[in-house]
Amino acid sequence: MEIERMSDFFTARVEGYDEHMLHSVEGCKEGYVKLAELVPERTNTLLDLGCGTGLELDEIFKRLQHIKVTGVDLTEAMLYKLRQKHSNKDIELINADFFKLDLGVEKYDAVVSFQAMHHFSHGDKIELYSKISRALKNNGVYIECDYMVTEQSDEDYFFSENERIRKEENIPEDEFCHYDTPCTIDNQIEMLRKAGFTNVEMLWRMGNTTIVIAENK
Numbered sequence: 001m002e003i004e005r006m007s008d009f010f011t012a013r014v015e016g017y018d019e020h021m022l023h024s025v026e027g028c029k030e031g032y033v034k035l036a037e038l039v040p041e042r043t044n045t046l047l048d049l050g051c052g053t054g055l056e057l058d059e060i061f062k063r064l065q066h067i068k069v070t071g072v073d074l075t076e077a078m079l080y081k082l083r084q085k086h087s088n089k090d091i092e093l094i095n096a097d098f099f100k101l102d103l104g105v106e107k108y109d110a111v112v113s114f115q116a117m118h119h120f121s122h123g124d125k126i127e128l129y130s131k132i133s134r135a136l137k138n139n140g141v142y143i144e145c146d147y148m149v150t151e152q153s154d155e156d157y158f159f160s161e162n163e164r165i166r167k168e169e170n171i172p173e174d175e176f177c178h179y180d181t182p183c184t185i186d187n188q189i190e191m192l193r194k195a196g197f198t199n200v201e202m203l204w205r206m207g208n209t210t211i212v213i214a215e216n217k
């Protein structure tokens with residue numbers, strides 16, 4: 001089995017992407033609506049990490065038409081689609097790696113990510129979650145909807161397979177590749193707590209699509 005570089009993977013699939021997420025991944029269609037409902041009414045500034053073509057923003061804009069959005073994504077072709085859909089909105093799109101990008105301090109009322117975090121190690125995620133916590137204003141919320149599992153044995157299996165395939169294909173450690181490594185819900189909650197969030201809970205789940213909310217209180 002070959003794994004593709006992250007950006008190549010999404011560039012090659014951008015045309016059928018929205019259709020696939022909405023109709024073939026259990027819980028996504030409903031998850032976009034649910035996540036949008038959880039974004040607090042008071043939100044003026046929102047950061048979307050791994051915003052892709054903007055499927056979660058489609059729902060968020062239905063509720064909150066006038067928010068100022070910053071979207072970050074590694075894949076330019078995905079951002080191009082988003083720009084076409086929401087050209088009349090207040091959106092800044094940044095084509096960058098969210099691990100390397102400076103997210104600023106106390107800039108956002110809400111940070112969201114949808115199906116963008118299930119490819120990374122615990123260590124990288126904890127560092128990113130700390131940056132997110134710092135980028136949030138007082139009483140800000142981080143809402144993550146992602147592919148999560150319940151059993152540690154499943155998480156261990158995906159991580160060890162990822163390591164094995166990367167070794168076989170001589171992929172450098174710092175290269176982002178598309179291989180799913182979902183974490184357990186318990187580990188997700190623990191990582192967010194380690195990053196400094198005080199209130200963390202799972203709020204919703206359909207299939208493996210799971211929403212966790214984290215607050216700085």
Ligand SMILES: C[S@@+](CC[C@H](N)C(=O)[O-])C[C@H]1O[C@@H](n2cnc3c(N)ncnc32)[C@H](O)[C@@H]1O
Pocket residue numbers: 006007010021049050051052053054055056072073074075078096097098099113114115116176
């Ligand atoms: C499964 S898609 C989700 C897109 C969108 N949030 C949605 O639910 O439709 C994952 C997205 O995360 C982006 N991504 C993956 N790793 C990234 C990174 N390190 N920095 C920025 N974007 C990244 C990919 O380019 C892709 O567009």
